Amino acid sequence: MKEEKKMEKVKEERVTYSLPIGPQHPMYVEAENLNVYLDGETIVDVDINVGYLHRGIEELMQRRNYLQNIYLSERICGICSGIHSMTYCQCIENLLDVNIPERAKYIRTMVLELERLHSHFLFLGVVGYEIGMDTAFMYAWKDREFSMDMLEQVSGNRVNYAMPTVGGVRRDVPNHIIPSMLKKLNHLEKRTEYYRKVFLRDRTIIARTRGLGILPKKDVERFSIVGPVARASGLKIDVRRDTPYLKYDDLDWKVIVEKAEDSQSRVMVKVLEIFQSIKILRQCLKKLPSLDREIKTKVPLVIPKAEAIAITEAPRGELVYYAMSNGTDRPERMRIRTPSFVNIIYSLPIILKEQQLADLPAIVASIDPCFSCTDRMTLIDTKSGEKKTVDETYLKKLGERRLK
Amino acid sequence: MVFRRFGERIVCYARRKSPWVLHLDTGGCNGCAIETFAVLTPRYDIERFGGLSKANPRHSDVLIISGAVTKKIESRLGRIYDQTPEPKVVLAVGSCAISKGVFHDSYNISGPLDRIMPVDVYVPGCPPKPEAILQGLIKALDVWREKYRI
Numbered sequence: 001m002k003e004e005k006k007m008e009k010v011k012e013e014r015v016t017y018s019l020p021i022g023p024q025h026p027m028y029v030e031a032e033n034l035n036v037y038l039d040g041e042t043i044v045d046v047d048i049n050v051g052y053l054h055r056g057i058e059e060l061m062q063r064r065n066y067l068q069n070i071y072l073s074e075r076i077c078g079i080c081s082g083i084h085s086m087t088y089c090q091c092i093e094n095l096l097d098v099n100i101p102e103r104a105k106y107i108r109t110m111v112l113e114l115e116r117l118h119s120h121f122l123f124l125g126v127v128g129y130e131i132g133m134d135t136a137f138m139y140a141w142k143d144r145e146f147s148m149d150m151l152e153q154v155s156g157n158r159v160n161y162a163m164p165t166v167g168g169v170r171r172d173v174p175n176h177i178i179p180s181m182l183k184k185l186n187h188l189e190k191r192t193e194y195y196r197k198v199f200l201r202d203r204t205i206i207a208r209t210r211g212l213g214i215l216p217k218k219d220v221e222r223f224s225i226v227g228p229v230a231r232a233s234g235l236k237i238d239v240r241r242d243t244p245y246l247k248y249d250d251l252d253w254k255v256i257v258e259k260a261e262d263s264q265s266r267v268m269v270k271v272l273e274i275f276q277s278i279k280i281l282r283q284c285l286k287k288l289p290s291l292d293r294e295i296k297t298k299v300p301l302v303i304p305k306a307e308a309i310a311i312t313e314a315p316r317g318e319l320v321y322y323a324m325s326n327g328t329d330r331p332e333r334m335r336i337r338t339p340s341f342v343n344i345i346y347s348l349p350i351i352l353k354e355q356q357l358a359d360l361p362a363i364v365a366s367i368d369p370c371f372s373c374t375d376r377m378t379l380i381d382t383k384s385g386e387k388k389t390v391d392e393t394y395l396k397k398l399g400e401r402r403l404k
Numbered sequence: 405m406v407f408r409r410f411g412e413r414i415v416c417y418a419r420r421k422s423p424w425v426l427h428l429d430t431g432g433c434n435g436c437a438i439e440t441f442a443v444l445t446p447r448y449d450i451e452r453f454g455g456l457s458k459a460n461p462r463h464s465d466v467l468i469i470s471g472a473v474t475k476k477i478e479s480r481l482g483r484i485y486d487q488t489p490e491p492k493v494v495l496a497v498g499s500c501a502i503s504k505g506v507f508h509d510s511y512n513i514s515g516p517l518d519r520i521m522p523v524d525v526y527v528p529g530c531p532p533k534p535e536a537i538l539q540g541l542i543k544a545l546d547v548w549r550e551k552y553r554i
Contacts, residue, residue, distance in 0.1 A: 023480055054431070071506065075507075078432070081435065145442070158531075159438070160435060
């Protein structure tokens with residue numbers, strides 16, 4: 001507390017100007033508000049004001065049945081839509097304690113890796129755009145269309161694939177699309193090799209990313225930052241390796257770790273992860289024709305009282321779903337912990353400290369912010385004006401009250 | 405035909421040939437936002453029709469708005485609409501903006517969009533494909549021509 005007050009004083013003395021960025025700003029497509037405190041052009045502190053995109057999905061989930069919730073969870077985020085619905089299905093399968101067919105597991109793994117591909121290409125484009133290098137943006141998004149084509153081939157949709165269902169997947173992957181997918185993967189691999197060179201050697205990119213936005217390893221551990229952002233600071237964590245789900249323990253791939261802790265290493269982690277995704281996809285495509293055709297097991301949709309959890313690795317880090325059932329066809333409580341939430345809220349103030357204002361967009365882009373899954377609710381007592389963020393113990397109490 | 409001075413008519417004609425686009429996400433899942441972004445990129449290429457993405461409402465002619473409107477962003481949305489100079493068209497992109505979509509019974513949604521501002525073109529889909537958004541934009545230009553008799 002003392003330290004906090006001291007910091008406040010230091011902040012007040014130094015700050016000469018405070019600059020609001022957003023909610024509508026060229027820096028990012030989504031509506032969010034950053035309040036940047038400046039000393040001249042140096043950033044002293046940042047306040048993050050989220051909540052513009054809060055849609056109350058956790059509460060909506062309690063009002064819908066288990067099947068309807070698949071499509072609601074898909075619409076938490078348009079970029080990670082596949083992983084959200086798949087983790088949801090996995091969580092409900094854990095509630096029911098059922099196993100899904102082998103072919104369904106391979107198809108799910110495939111869709112997840114395709115999604116990682118398109119998300120990482122999107123990220124490369126956005127970094128290029130924020131640096132001011134529009135060519136990189138156009139190139140990366142042009143190549144991203146190939147991964148979107150593959151998703152469309154597999155699922156019929158570009159963004160919300162609606163592939164998984166509780167107990168398997170909804171559509172099979174026919175054998176005749178495999179050669180054309182392999183061809184596209186070859187093309188993407190060639191292009192990624194090019195991006196690796198560009199993001200490692202290009203002078204413009206080095207000037208705007210190398211040595212900027214340092215996120216020390218000890219802060220990563222302190223704030224439990226997850227995913228590629230943590231891996232770029234030298235922490236070897238990946239849910240796919242630590243607690244394998246689907247087929248990841250049978251496939252041959254490795255966790256990418258960079259040690260430089262700066263913006264460039266965060267970009268490089270993602271570039272190198274694209275190679276790993278392509279490797280995983282090739283193995284899946286090779287394995288698919290030899291598998292049994294069954295893609296779905298039948299499951300009951302009224303679930304007795306139980307609790308379950310599912311953890312997966314989204315393109316941006318660890319994603320956790322918690323479900324509590326109460327004997328009806330609707331969940332009693334769903335809780336979702338998304339990777340962007342920790343990555344944005346905790347790492348932004350650290351990596352932006354003492355940086356130049358002009359570097360802000362590039363540094364913010366380097367942690368790959370995605371706000372649509374981040375927005376949380378703060379309860380404000382309208383009579384006393386008291387603010388209260390909903391925490392674990394409060395939710396436990398609420399849950400206990402409802403179970404009685 | 406509305407009487408206009410010659411210079412003004414030339415400006416209007418030029419504007420129709422180069423619509424500047426502002427995109428705003430008002431609380432959707434980001435799906436429509438990335439598809440709208442994809443419209444700017446080489447595969448679809450909005451610049452074939454003279455379009456250019458501008459983030460400043462004071463510079464833009466076409467507002468592409470996606471997402472079910474949340475309570476927090478509602479007032480901002482009104483301000484952005486007022487800031488856009490007059491010959492303007494509004495595109496509602498995606499099911500959320502048109503009818504609140506899957507979030508229809510949420511406590512924090514105050515949309516749909518046409519309850520907050522007049523909408524000229526609706527592009528349905530969850531999310532609509534980039535081709536659909538492009539066609540919506542072309543339709544918007546026709547609406548514009550009719551509305552302002554350029």
